[in-house]
Amino acid sequence: MKILTENLLFQGLDNTEIQQILNTVRHNERSYSPGETIVRQGDIIDSIGILLAGNAVGKKYTPEGEEIIVSQMAPNSIFGDVLSGAIGFSSPVTVQALKNCRVLFINYQQLLFADAPATHKVLQNIIQNISRKYFTQNKRTDILMLKSVRSKILSYLEWQKSINNSNSFSINLDRRLMADFLGVERSALSRELSRMKKEGIIDFHKNKFTLLY
Amino acid sequence: MKILTENLLFQGLDNTEIQQILNTVRHNERSYSPGETIVRQGDIIDSIGILLAGNAVGKKYTPEGEEIIVSQMAPNSIFGDVLSGAIGFSSPVTVQALKNCRVLFINYQQLLFADAPATHKVLQNIIQNISRKYFTQNKRTDILMLKSVRSKILSYLEWQKSINNSNSFSINLDRRLMADFLGVERSALSRELSRMKKEGIIDFHKNKFTLLY
DNA sequence: CCTTTTGTGTTGCTATAGCAACCTTTTTTA
DNA sequence: TAAAAAAGGTTGCTATAGCAACACAAAAGG
Numbered sequence: 001m002k003i004l005t006e007n008l009l010f011q012g013l014d015n016t017e018i019q020q021i022l023n024t025v026r027h028n029e030r031s032y033s034p035g036e037t038i039v040r041q042g043d044i045i046d047s048i049g050i051l052l053a054g055n056a057v058g059k060k061y062t063p064e065g066e067e068i069i070v071s072q073m074a075p076n077s078i079f080g081d082v083l084s085g086a087i088g089f090s091s092p093v094t095v096q097a098l099k100n101c102r103v104l105f106i107n108y109q110q111l112l113f114a115d116a117p118a119t120h121k122v123l124q125n126i127i128q129n130i131s132r133k134y135f136t137q138n139k140r141t142d143i144l145m146l147k148s149v150r151s152k153i154l155s156y157l158e159w160q161k162s163i164n165n166s167n168s169f170s171i172n173l174d175r176r177l178m179a180d181f182l183g184v185e186r187s188a189l190s191r192e193l194s195r196m197k198k199e200g201i202i203d204f205h206k207n208k209f210t211l212l213y
Numbered sequence: 214m215k216i217l218t219e220n221l222l223f224q225g226l227d228n229t230e231i232q233q234i235l236n237t238v239r240h241n242e243r244s245y246s247p248g249e250t251i252v253r254q255g256d257i258i259d260s261i262g263i264l265l266a267g268n269a270v271g272k273k274y275t276p277e278g279e280e281i282i283v284s285q286m287a288p289n290s291i292f293g294d295v296l297s298g299a300i301g302f303s304s305p306v307t308v309q310a311l312k313n314c315r316v317l318f319i320n321y322q323q324l325l326f327a328d329a330p331a332t333h334k335v336l337q338n339i340i341q342n343i344s345r346k347y348f349t350q351n352k353r354t355d356i357l358m359l360k361s362v363r364s365k366i367l368s369y370l371e372w373q374k375s376i377n378n379s380n381s382f383s384i385n386l387d388r389r390l391m392a393d394f395l396g397v398e399r400s401a402l403s404r405e406l407s408r409m410k411k412e413g414i415i416d417f418h419k420n421k422f423t424l425l426y
Numbered sequence: 427c428c429t430t431t432t433g434t435g436t437t438g439c440t441a442t443a444g445c446a447a448c449c450t451t452t453t454t455t456a
Numbered sequence: 457t458a459a460a461a462a463a464g465g466t467t468g469c470t471a472t473a474g475c476a477a478c479a480c481a482a483a484a485g486g
Contacts, residue, residue: 060355062358085344092352112340120333123333124336127336127340130295134295134346142305145275147442187466188442188443360444388433389432398473400435400436401474404437406435419433
């Protein structure tokens, strides 16, 4: 359970406080094999999930049935927090285990209403966490609004530059995921990246990018 | 102050509880004339704003300097909640008064740490409110990801249909805002809407739409 | 009431990006 | 280590949507 002390949800809490909360609030742990579905698109859930071990992805399906990866989860990732917060909404994504996963589910309503003093801090952490997610989402919306592939790429790379505080950085998306994130065809992305490299605006190798302007 | 009892932030609280919170938490009221800026894009703010009277809009500017309306606010609208929650982020939007506005600002940190018993309920309301905004944002992202103007329109109208529980409904966006929301040219939107009407898929007049399929 | 502004629809031109198909390189795994 | 699979790059064709420009109707404002 040591991993929980580093979880964003419990930031600022010590072991005893976390234990206190777990004693008060209903929770359960479950394991999943690779490929198994943890949350299905359309499910209504009432728990916050914490990935204790393993890797998972959030997918969704377009109206045409094409599959899109919308998020990648590593140990200590939190999911279902936004969903549980918006009572009555159903999950827009399917969460699927990639490797053997161990997931801790914490009942959301009980967490909200628990009167352990530390829950107050947890609520703040939830708010902070959701807000951060909201801003990432927002940034993506801004990028998706741009009309040309090039402007999308530039906007994305600028963003990453500002996050990494450097003209040179690695991104954690491969070309397919990057194309999905920008809302363009993978081939169109490759084409434009090559063009930009040829023009000397950027340089890149695999997922390592450098801005040259 | 009667209007606050109907505010989503104070849902489930009675007058005395709201008063209690306001007594504990620093807040202030300010008026704005039409056209005046309430929050500037890039500002870092530490308060939740509640529009007590008047109308305002949230705008943002594209890299090319084009102005886009991203939200419309009526009395009792809440703004700055997500922003205050994500400590260290700066406002992605400019909030501007359209008519004479009266705004109540409530200090966010104090609201979080206040120990009036009712604040706990307020935190839950904040979470619910942010979560809802997140889902709207999410829906928009889904729509922006679609490639053709027609599929965007259909996806948007389906969504509105499900919200209104009817094949016939009014939307609260004019063509310009609708085009912005869908991330397409206004002319392209008009063209496609006309085409769809001609094909008998939909009918519309102004902002009143009917799905015919 | 007349004028101005705003909202909406229409259309021709054209660049761009989607699509499909194929190739090359790298990584995985049997 | 050979074979298979995954990731990335390239390219031709073509429909589509962006852009610009204009027309018309409705609403707002003085």
